[in-house]
Amino acid sequence: MTGLPARGLRDLPSVDQVLKTPFAAVAVERFGQQSTTRAVRDALEQARAACRTGTAVPEPSDLAANALVRLKAAERPSLRPVFNLTGTVLHTNLGRALIAGEALEAMRTAMRDAVTLEFDIGTGRRGERDDHLRALICDLSGAEDATIVNNNAAAVLLVLNTLSLGREAIVSRGELIEIGGSFRMPDIMVRAGAKLVEVGTTNRTHLRDYLSAIGPTTGVVLKVHTSNYRIEGFTAEVPARKLSAIAKERRVPLVHDLGSGTIIDLTQYGLGYEPTVGEAIADGADLVTFSGDKLLGGPQAGFIVGRKDLVAEINRNPMKRALRLDKLRLAALEATLRLYRNPDRLAERLPTLRLLARPAVDIAAQALRLAPALCNILGDQFAVDVVECRSQVGSGAMPLDTLPSAGLAISHQSGSGQALETLAAALRALPVPVIGRIEKQALRLDLRCLEDEAGFVTNLATFSPGGSADAMA
Numbered sequence: 001m002t003g004l005p006a007r008g009l010r011d012l013p014s015v016d017q018v019l020k021t022p023f024a025a026v027a028v029e030r031f032g033q034q035s036t037t038r039a040v041r042d043a044l045e046q047a048r049a050a051c052r053t054g055t056a057v058p059e060p061s062d063l064a065a066n067a068l069v070r071l072k073a074a075e076r077p078s079l080r081p082v083f084n085l086t087g088t089v090l091h092t093n094l095g096r097a098l099i100a101g102e103a104l105e106a107m108r109t110a111m112r113d114a115v116t117l118e119f120d121i122g123t124g125r126r127g128e129r130d131d132h133l134r135a136l137i138c139d140l141s142g143a144e145d146a147t148i149v150n151n152n153a154a155a156v157l158l159v160l161n162t163l164s165l166g167r168e169a170i171v172s173r174g175e176l177i178e179i180g181g182s183f184r185m186p187d188i189m190v191r192a193g194a195k196l197v198e199v200g201t202t203n204r205t206h207l208r209d210y211l212s213a214i215g216p217t218t219g220v221v222l223k224v225h226t227s228n229y230r231i232e233g234f235t236a237e238v239p240a241r242k243l244s245a246i247a248k249e250r251r252v253p254l255v256h257d258l259g260s261g262t263i264i265d266l267t268q269y270g271l272g273y274e275p276t277v278g279e280a281i282a283d284g285a286d287l288v289t290f291s292g293d294k295l296l297g298g299p300q301a302g303f304i305v306g307r308k309d310l311v312a313e314i315n316r317n318p319m320k321r322a323l324r325l326d327k328l329r330l331a332a333l334e335a336t337l338r339l340y341r342n343p344d345r346l347a348e349r350l351p352t353l354r355l356l357a358r359p360a361v362d363i364a365a366q367a368l369r370l371a372p373a374l375c376n377i378l379g380d381q382f383a384v385d386v387v388e389c390r391s392q393v394g395s396g397a398m399p400l401d402t403l404p405s406a407g408l409a410i411s412h413q414s415g416s417g418q419a420l421e422t423l424a425a426a427l428r429a430l431p432v433p434v435i436g437r438i439e440k441q442a443l444r445l446d447l448r449c450l451e452d453e454a455g456f457v458t459n460l461a462t463f464s465p466g467g468s469a470d471a472m473a
């Protein structure tokens, strides 16, 4: 060790000296004595390392300020709101559906108060948690009965485990899907205890393929809505209605996994066609499974709707208990489904539908309003252009149908990809991270999902190119 840094080290203030400063008092008030002391020690540790490399000895108040920044950073929640400007409305990594105000209110009540979760007010006896949703979803889908679990993956798992444990589950090779993350239909089937029997080929499956596969040890015929891709060209698939006829004849239940599962016809909102739960039931599926947080616009959940006797069997499976829904999501789902009873106001009250149905002209007008502000903030190294773009529904719904939208394309005058990466990182470092997408030498912000325009502008005001804007906030 050289003389100079050693002298620096000796001159470092003590923990007590730092704790006597006004900044430390603020920190103690807000974060407590113990956390503040620990943060001061960490700040001192950092300063000691810096002094060894020749940095000047900091004042006690500098060290306290450093400790305060550390405490604030540590306090920031890990699960944080962001501006989803990716152009994907139901973005799985960004939490899919935004739930309606009515559903939020219902969740608050269910958290704050004791509720009739499994209690029948009429008889004063034990009730069923699914009862709160059964009548609503049956009414909306035409199904006989319903049960609800943690998510659609759980719904598929539970249905297969109940109907085809140790038996065969027949599925077309064209429908053995993988849906992001690790949801692969064949894996789920095996874990459910079913013996997977693949029929047909990737592009063509015929009725005779199913007919020759169904036998005495068949537990279930599974039809999967290929929600996140489409096979085009020389193809053949057996429609649910035809499949249901032979399943009935052979007395094997037909299960239709719809995935996104809308309960209303979305074409009335200018969106692409997506088969509804009611249609799947009407086409003769014995059970239909679908998600709560995709097109339905509710919290994460998995619905199983259909034949009463099969739903009863599912409810007797001990796995149902392990996969059941909690009271918060039940409350949110009940409120969400109630919104569907008034279709006239649905697009205004249900955020998912509101965003999906948002007219491109509205979005373009917003882009024109925001472009100058963004241009100002980013400085003359960047160009900001108002552009037309296409949004996606996301979460597997309508994979090929995109929605006309508008947004801002930010490019760097040097054409440098690195500059765009740095900019994207700086936008992610804002108090409310702004998430866009880099494509064709521009950082693209699709404004379809931007509802809080004022909040967006306020947030941008703290932009710093280095990306550390919020450290001192």
Ligand SMILES: *Cc1c(COP(=O)(O)O)cnc(C)c1O
Pocket: 151, 152, 153, 154, 156, 179, 183, 224, 225, 226, 227, 228, 257, 258, 259, 260, 290, 291, 292, 301, 302, 395, 396
């Ligand atoms: C999304 C999807 C699932 C999984 O649903 P989660 O609610 O995400 O568990 C299953 N099947 C299909 C066809 C899907 O699109």
